[in-house]
Amino acid sequence: MSFLDEVPWNGDGLIAAVxxxxxxxxxxxxxxxxxxxxxxTSERGEAVYWSRSRRKLWxxxxxxxxxxxxxxxxxxxxxxxxxLKVEQVGGIACHTGRESCFFRKLxxxxxxTTDPVLKDPSLIYTx
Amino acid sequence: MSFLDEVPWNGDGLIAAVxxxxxxxxxxxxxxxxxxxxxxTSERGEAVYWSRSRRKLWxxxxxxxxxxxxxxxxxxxxxxxxxLKVEQVGGIACHTGRESCFFRKLxxxxxxTTDPVLKDPSLIYTx
Numbered sequence: 445m446s447f448l449d450e451v452p453w454n455g456d457g458l459i460a461a462v463x464x465x466x467x468x469x470x471x472x473x474x475x476x477x478x479x480x481x482x483x484x485t486s487e488r489g490e491a492v493y494w495s496r497s498r499r500k501l502w503x504x505x506x507x508x509x510x511x512x513x514x515x516x517x518x519x520x521x522x523x524x525x526x527x528l529k530v531e532q533v534g535g536i537a538c539h540t541g542r543e544s545c546f547f548r549k550l551x552x553x554x555x556x557t558t559d560p561v562l563k564d565p566s567l568i569y570t571x
Numbered sequence: 572m573s574f575l576d577e578v579p580w581n582g583d584g585l586i587a588a589v590x591x592x593x594x595x596x597x598x599x600x601x602x603x604x605x606x607x608x609x610x611x612t613s614e615r616g617e618a619v620y621w622s623r624s625r626r627k628l629w630x631x632x633x634x635x636x637x638x639x640x641x642x643x644x645x646x647x648x649x650x651x652x653x654x655l656k657v658e659q660v661g662g663i664a665c666h667t668g669r670e671s672c673f674f675r676k677l678x679x680x681x682x683x684t685t686d687p688v689l690k691d692p693s694l695i696y697t698x
Contacts, residue, residue, distance in 0.1 A: 464596075473647070517676070521669075522672075527598050545647040546652075549646075
């Protein structure tokens, strides 16, 4: 039996995937994987997700160059979430040009942006 | 407008929530929140989730005592995931008695349990 068979894919055939920077411990992104994405992630050693909006495999970094090199793949107790520990190429995980997608913090009942843009997205996505 | 209105709750009225230990950086759990759970989390300063299996609010630690004291609440770029930085009371987040729910690691195509049980679950859930 493959490790892929132990994942109880949800009704859409997906599992939530958290990417964490292996060195800093910062949580970078939450995305989704289908069976093919998890298989390819394990084979390539680079994060591959399923884009729900584009309905296709999303090889993280394919446009931005901000590849996530996978150091560890973990599964949670009820097997409904994956944790990737990654080396984030370029130090930027977010399409907004920030290190992490979690750049907003709840302060006094408001979402406040706390993180700087490290690189202008127009310089990241030049296609 | 409330910060709750800025969350595009999914078709089931939920958002994914990642809990991370504020000190060690370890990712502890991935769970789900509905509007009421996020509201109560922000008001109580303790993690409250929505249990999809039991279909009710799940005040983390209500049975186990393993409350998650919330130090930070973050929202990701497309607002479909919440990150909680927490102080994990008892040092145990998982119902199996382990620190983290992510106690299995992919090694050579198999999920291998890497983390010890810190406390026998029968001693945690005594009701």
